[in-house]
Each structure stands twice: as structure tokens, then as C-alpha cells.
Amino acid sequence: MSDDQQGPLKERRRLGSWMPAQEERMAAFRCEIAARSRARAERAGQAWSPASVVRDLSNLVHGDPVLRMNLTRAIDDARDAGYELGYGSIDELIRIVDYLMTFAPPFDASAPVATPLNAVLDWPMCMPSGYAAFRDPAFNAQMRRVLDYWCGFLSGPHSRTHLNADSPDGWFCEEARRKIDMDAFLCDPAKPYWGFASWNAFFTRELRPGARPVAHPDDHRIIVSACEASPYNVREDAQLYDHFWLKAQPYSLREMLVCTPDERVQRFVGGSVYQGYLSAFNYHRWHAPVAGRICEAYNVDGTYYSNTEAQGADPGGLNHSQGYTTAVAARAVIVIDCDDPAIGEVACVFVGMAEVSSCRIVALPGQHVDKGDELGYFQYGGSTWCAVFRPGVIDTFVPQPPYRDDGPPIRVNAHLATAKGSKR
Incomplete structure (x- = not known):
């Protein structure tokens, strides 16, 4: 907590509407979930036993004195x-x-909690001892198992509790349909759960044909947005190694593209990085920003609830960890060798933060993609993404600073940037 801060924060900017800004509402949610978990355990009595992955997490923390100390x-x-x-x-x-292993988030237009475990851990993970606990490799390996277990629940039929038109918490009530532009997606209101087999099937819903047309499909120099996301940052002169943990949000290419060969990473040094963040209500699939051949596609294990110390207990805190996560969080990296040699390779980094860490790649190395073809998706939601360009490639980016928290997202397949020499 900063020296000039008096008492706990009452409001905190949390990008993307994954959690409410008002701390009072966050606290109420945490207390409600705690009461439900306690009541369930009391009903079960001696028969209560946590899921095996949660029990393993407990055993890990209690069996490691340093981890137990830091988390406590x-x-x-x-x-x-x-x-x-x-x-x-x-x-x-x-x-x-x-308890959260069988929890499916309800719709809430005013105070959404789409990442419930993040809400529970929100303050401990940005305390001094929390930074150490949530960077611990063994802790993160076990958290991956926990989140995979929850993802399994969200991929099954019992997760469809709120896939209905009941107001106020059904995802197909009138307010929710307007909020997420449901008419743009493939669904069938005449079927139970509108035809979705699970919560994850709903959250990775597919667009209707023509709902997001590709901008200038035949002009290679018009680069489109790979995600439906609000602009967060543009950085020029990206470095091979940089101080990615600082509040200034530098991008460290070697850490971002950790499994990419050195000779390819070197070609991005001095280039441009664009970053956008997804909302809980956005479309969560990724599309190719350029036409070309997939030369790399891989997943990176990483942290799940680690933030940079530059975040702190600060009203704009999550802003300061957006860039940091590109170097440390679980993510998918896809590199496309553009059909236009003047553009060359374009690297896309799709970052899964907190519960939204399941990055699924569908475009494989060697495959040719047209601009706008699907590359993959965030299973259960989404978080943030980057496009990395070689130096001298980009003439202008469509989004220009200052970037507003309340601004509309750039739609997937919409014009994001113009490469130099583009015909328009």
C-alpha cells in the first residue's frame, strides 16, 4: 500500500468488466461465497472432502513452510x-x-464477477508476501491442475445453471443479450440452453457468417485485429530483454516469445508491439491478423495470479500488470510469416490471466491462413493479447492514445494497423 493511501481502497479500476470496480461489491461477493462454502461443508460434516486437486493444493501449501508462511x-x-x-x-x-470448482458465474450487468477465484485472491496476491507466493513454481503448477479441473466442470452439462433467459442473472435475459450482442452468434433459442452443451461452449460461441467481416481482405498491408478487444498500449522500439516488471510497461521480447528461436526473435528487435484487453462480455476466439503461413504455434505454462509490484494496492493496479503478464503468464504464441515479404513475420501472443488461462490453438505450423481465419480461442473467457511487428513495418495504428477504459472494443477482423506502402 502506498505511503499516502489512507485505509483500504473503496474503488479500483479492473479492466475488462471481469470484476466490479466497487470494493464493497467485491467484499460482498467474497463473503457470500465464503458463507456458501462453509454451509456446504457443515451439511456434509465428516463426509466433506475437497476435490483431489484442491486437496493436493492444500497438502503442497501446508507441506512447504516458506510457501505456507508467505500465503499466511x-x-x-x-x-x-x-x-x-x-x-x-x-x-x-x-x-x-x-466450492468454486462447481461454480458457474451468473450474468450481472452492473457488478459482474466473471473470475470468482481472482476475486477471492484479489488482495492477498498484491501484498508483499503475496508476490512471492504467487510466483512459486510448485504453487503455479498445482494451480494449473486446479484451474484445469474447474475448466472441466465448465465444459460439462452441470455448468449450464445460468444459461437461460431468467432475469437478472440468466445469460440470455434481454439485458444480457443486448450486452453481448447475442444476435451476432450461432445459437437456437428454441433449444434447451439455446443449444449450448456447456458454459464453455457458450463462452467460446461462434459468430454467424458475415457478423465480423474482414477489413480489406485483398490488401495485405491492412492488418486486422485478432481479438475483440479494447486498445491498451502501443510500444515502439521493443527490446530483446527489458524490465518487464516496471510500471512503464516495456515489452521484453525474449520472455514473451520464450520458445521462439533466437534468430527469429532478433528480427522483432526495434519493432512495434500493440496490446489490447478483452472484456468478460466479448467474443473470445482469435483470428489471423494477416494472411500467411503459420511458422510457430505453441503454449507456454506460466503464472496464474502473479502481478508486478508496480501494481500495488493502487486504483489503476491491473493496468500495471497487463504488460507484465505477456512475459510471465500462461499464454499461446502464434507466429505467421505474412504473404507480403515487406511485412515478414507477425507474432501474436494470447495471454490467459487468472481463471482464463486455457489457451487452445487450432492453427498448426505449416498451415496457410487467410486474413480473418480462426487461430484458436480462450477456453472460459479471455484476457489480453499482443501483436508484435518487425521494425519499420507499421505506418500507423488505428487506435490512438489516450486509450479510454470505457471505450468500445475494436472488433475482431476490423482494421487495426496499416503497414507502410499500403494501397488504400
Whole structure:
């Protein structure tokens, strides 16, 4: 917490509408989930046993004295700072995590909590001891198993609790349909759950043909947006290694493209990086920003709830971790060798933060894609993405600073940037 901050924050900017800005509403959600988890455990009595992956997480934390110390101190520090967590110990937190393994987020237009585990961990993970705990490799490996388990639930039929037209929390109520532009997607209101087999099937819903036309499909120099996302940042002169953990948001290419051969990464040094962030209500599939051949497509394991110290307990905190996550978080990297040799390779980095860490690639190396073809998707939601260009390629980006939190997203396949020499 900064020296000049008096008491806990009452409001915090949380990009993308994944969680409400008002701390009072966040605290109410945490307390409600804690009460539900406690009541379920009490009903079960001696028969209560957490899911195996949650039990393994508990065993890991309790079996590692340094990890247990850091997580305990992070919880205590957050409570001492005045934040209502809904829990006061690791065991109470474990019980909440177990409850969330069968939780499907409801629709809420005014105070959404689309990432419930992130809401539960929101303050401990940005306390001094929390930075260490949430960067621990063993902890992150186990968190991956926990999130994969929850993703499995969200991919099954029992996750469809809120896939209905009931107001106010059904995802097909009138307000929700307007919010997510449901008419643009393939669905059938006459079928149960509108034809979706699971929560994840709904969240990775497909567009109707023609709903997002490709801008200038025959002009290679018109580069389109790979995601439906709001502009966050543009950086020029990207470096091979940079201080990615700083508030200034530099991009460190070697860390971002960790499995890409050195000779290819070197070709991006001095180039441009565009970053956009997804909303909980956006379309969550990725499309090719240029036409060309896929020369790389791979997943990177990483952290799931790690933030940079530059974030701190700060009203604009999540802004300061957006760039940081491109170097440390779980992500998918796809490199396309553009059909236009003047553009060359374009690297796309699709970052899954927190619960939205399941990045699924469908375009494979050696495959040719046209501009606008599908590359993959975020299973359960989305987070942030980057396009990396070689130096001297980009003439102008369509989005220009200052970038507004409340501005509309750039639609997928819409004009994002113009390469030099483009015919228009």
C-alpha cells in the first residue's frame, strides 16, 4: 500500500468488466461465497472432502513452510490493511477454492464477477508476501491442475445453471443479450440452453457468417485485429530483454516469445508491439491478423495470479500488470510469416490471466491462413493479447492514445494497423 493511501481502497479500476470496480461489491461477493462454502461443508460434516486437486493444493501449501508462511502473511496483511476477504486462514481459503470448482458465474450487468477465484485472491496476491507466493513454481503448477479441473466442470452439462433467459442473472435475459450482442452468434433459442452443451461452449460461441467481416481482405498491408478487444498500449522500439516488471510497461521480447528461436526473435528487435484487453462480455476466439503461413504455434505454462509490484494496492493496479503478464503468464504464441515479404513475420501472443488461462490453438505450423481465419480461442473467457511487428513495418495504428477504459472494443477482423506502402 502506498505511503499516502489512507485505509483500504473503496474503488479500483479492473479492466475488462471481469470484476466490479466497487470494493464493497467485491467484499460482498467474497463473503457470500465464503458463507456458501462453509454451509456446504457443515451439511456434509465428516463426509466433506475437497476435490483431489484442491486437496493436493492444500497438502503442497501446508507441506512447504516458506510457501505456507508467505500465503499466511499475505492473507493477514490484506486483512490488516482493512480488506474483507471472507476468510482468515489457508484452510478457510481452501474450502472456498473447493466450492468454486462447481461454480458457474451468473450474468450481472452492473457488478459482474466473471473470475470468482481472482476475486477471492484479489488482495492477498498484491501484498508483499503475496508476490512471492504467487510466483512459486510448485504453487503455479498445482494451480494449473486446479484451474484445469474447474475448466472441466465448465465444459460439462452441470455448468449450464445460468444459461437461460431468467432475469437478472440468466445469460440470455434481454439485458444480457443486448450486452453481448447475442444476435451476432450461432445459437437456437428454441433449444434447451439455446443449444449450448456447456458454459464453455457458450463462452467460446461462434459468430454467424458475415457478423465480423474482414477489413480489406485483398490488401495485405491492412492488418486486422485478432481479438475483440479494447486498445491498451502501443510500444515502439521493443527490446530483446527489458524490465518487464516496471510500471512503464516495456515489452521484453525474449520472455514473451520464450520458445521462439533466437534468430527469429532478433528480427522483432526495434519493432512495434500493440496490446489490447478483452472484456468478460466479448467474443473470445482469435483470428489471423494477416494472411500467411503459420511458422510457430505453441503454449507456454506460466503464472496464474502473479502481478508486478508496480501494481500495488493502487486504483489503476491491473493496468500495471497487463504488460507484465505477456512475459510471465500462461499464454499461446502464434507466429505467421505474412504473404507480403515487406511485412515478414507477425507474432501474436494470447495471454490467459487468472481463471482464463486455457489457451487452445487450432492453427498448426505449416498451415496457410487467410486474413480473418480462426487461430484458436480462450477456453472460459479471455484476457489480453499482443501483436508484435518487425521494425519499420507499421505506418500507423488505428487506435490512438489516450486509450479510454470505457471505450468500445475494436472488433475482431476490423482494421487495426496499416503497414507502410499500403494501397488504400
